[in-house]
Amino acid sequence: MTATVPGLDLDSPPFDLLDAGQKARVAAAVDLGFHPGGTRLIEAGQASPHVFVILKGRVQASDPGAAGDESRFADYGPGDLFGAFAVIAGRARHRYTAVGDALCFLLPAAVFEALLAENPRFAAYFHEALSVKRRLLADRQQPSELSRLMLTRxxxxxxxxxxxxxxxxxxxxxxxxxxxxxxxxxxxxxxxxxxxxxxxxxxxxxxxxxxxxxxxxxxxxxxxxxxxxxxxxxxxxxxxxxxxxxxxxxxxxxxxxxxxxxxxxxxxxHYASSSHLISLRLARAQSIDEIADAAAGMTDLVRQLHAQGAKMSYLMELVSALNRRVMARVFEQVVPAEHRGKLCLLVLGSEGRREQILKTDQDNALVVAEGFAWDGLPAAMDAFSQALARIGYPLCPGGVMASNPHWRLDQSAWRARIAQWARVADGQTALDLAIALDARPVAGNAALFDEIAPSLRALGKDQILLRYLAEATLSKGNPLTWRGQVREAEGRADLKRGGVFPIVHGLRTLALKHGVAHRNSFDRCAALVQAGALDAELGRDLPQALAVLMRLRLGQQLADLDAGHAPGNGVDVHALRRLDRELLRDALRVVNAFKSHVADTFHLAG
CATH class of the missing domain: 3.10.580.10 (CBS-domain)
Structure with missing residues (x-):
């Protein structure tokens, strides 16, 4: 019979990594402590006699060496565990203070250390980095049909x-x-x-x-x-x-x-994949209406795969493949076959990186062959943008679309635009260049883009430009600045601004500096490790952190869609499962470590 302590779930991580006897020792050893509001449970730089698990109330972790809002590190609520590092290392990284009255289970440090020594998996949960922790947690989950598909070689x-x-x-x-x-x-x-x-x-x-x-x-x-x-x-x-x-x-x-x-x-x-059925319907579609009907099932496919625990990198690859089919089929509908060899349709930004999951604003452009003239091109590209909007990809508010002459240029004009990006240092120029660095051909003649791509890669030799681009990685503020309530708008944390963007843009800038041609963030990270531009530990943790942030954001977006709301980038942190809150904190620690690496690389003030 499993030992129980009312209010302490020994069957959830990390305690589910213990055997029955070890759980019984935890149950016998824990005490319950009451801490009035304002009590300092652990002081930064000092050891802790206990590991804490919150039963009721909230505890704030802060950095006493930082000023103002930047001192607020993280918020812990019921079910959250803290103080393990203070026991393991003999000193706490942060100050932990009760926000209002708090009830906490107290696990003696000696018992905790004994469990670490006896149980390597339990120890790995606390000692190892985010990638190991996620793998340990995944191992404990009941395998679904999809997980078997993703594990079967x-x-x-x-x-x-x-x-x-x-x-x-x-x-x-x-x-x-x-x-x-x-x-x-x-x-x-x-x-x-x-x-x-x-x-x-x-x-x-x-x-x-x-x-x-x-x-x-x-x-x-x-x-x-x-x-x-x-x-x-x-x-x-x-x-x-x-x-x-x-x-x-x-x-x-x-x-x-x-x-x-x-x-x-x-x-x-092994698995009945509706993605293949969508692809078949796209291939057979003879009109924009039929393409729209085929693409209508993509959100449900994402919802199904997300619910079954699909690995984010696989999910993004699959959705990107379908998006590419949609755009190519629409392109074929609006551009006559005799003109397609003179045009190259590009997708930019997240779609260019193959990291777009739900249908978001269009980001695309067109490369036109030198000397090619077709009077019907503007109307065709207008029809293309409107067709995508009809299918569910909203028009880009910033006009980053092939229907905009600013993003529909011949090869000479593209080279001139790239040279201009290198000369002009302002926010809009940096944004335009950033999304262009992710450009990927999806329809037409890809060789047209191949001829101008070297001009983009050559920007990696411009140290002033690189430094300017890198500054944006640090400009979004510290994501770990929460206390009792999340400071972001409407009680939500903007995971794109505080987490996804710094990783994606930092990797993009480092890739440009080191001549890495990959567009996908996960591929860029691996190539940067191989090039010696990232150490192995950070290179291991960054993809895991990005996957955590994207998964949590996607879960909130799907919930918003189910509730009839437009999906955004804000996540209600307090509504997350305790485990997801812990993974989020770990992921944001990785973000901060990566931002420090970018600051050091480009000699920026962190």
């Missing part, structure tokens, strides 16, 4: 055999190879452009509608480049790849060697 799925044939193989011989090896596709080798893939349907179409005979070589029928996933990728990544490229099967590589193929049917055996 591609190599462990039911792979179809891979069979390769040279590109000069005839259609008839290829059909016989499909039957003999009982596969649905063949890898085609021997072409200088690289290997490709040909399916049973490709062969049938070539014979019935393509006018080819059975002796015609299959090389020209193969789809290239070869779409592949790694054997150690999770199944969810396979869904993202197939959704993004609108294909039914991918090749599985172990190192660079094909070891099999994986189709949507095999993946759906």
């Amino acid at each position: 591609v190599r462990d799925a039911q792979l179809a055999p891979v069979h390769a044939v040279p590109d000069h193989t005839g259609i008839g011989a290829a059909a016989l190879a499909l039957r003999e090896h009982k596969v649905d596709c063949l890898v085609v080798t021997g072409d200088p452009a690289g290997p490709g893939i040909v399916t049973r349907t490709d062969l049938l179409d070539a014979l019935t509608t393509g006018g080819l005979d059975a002796s015609a070589p299959i090389g020209a029928l193969a789809s290239r480049p070869l779409r592949a996933v790694r054997a150690d990728d999770v199944l969810f990544q396979a869904i993202v790849t197939m959704t993004e490229h609108h294909i039914e099967r991918v090749v599985v590589l172990d190192d660079e060697t094909p070891i099999g193929t994986l189709g949507m049917a095999e993946v759906l055996a």
